[in-house]
Amino acid sequence: MQHAETISNEMRKAIDNCMSCSTMCEETIAYCMDMPGTMMDAANMRVLMDCAAVTKVCADMMCRMSSMHREMCGMCARICTMCAEMAMKMPGDAQMMKLAEACRACAASCQTMAGATV
DSSP: OHHHHHSOHHHHHHHHHHHHHHHHHHHHHHHHHHSSSOSSOHHHHHHHHHHHHHHHHHHHHHHTTOTTHHHHHHHHHHHHHHHHHHHHTOTTOHHHHHHHHHHHHHHHHHHHHHTOOO
């Protein structure tokens, strides 16, 4: 399987981090929707939804070795950083801390893949 050989360990880590982050975002969206009251405003929910979508697309683009994957990784690093910062504003919530951790890991690996600074 020649394609798999072209994916470096660094890229594989970024793909895995993107998929983990996307999953954590989706879980957090459901968590927030199930919470009584208004845990999160609409703007923060949009950040979560954007992060879930962008991380999934970014992983897909790296898997198929898209010529645009570096640019997408740069965008992914930015949205993940934004999402982590939003989650860190709720330090007493374990779900939000898990989200922040997943977002930070994804941002770091995507920043490396993009060759850019967030």
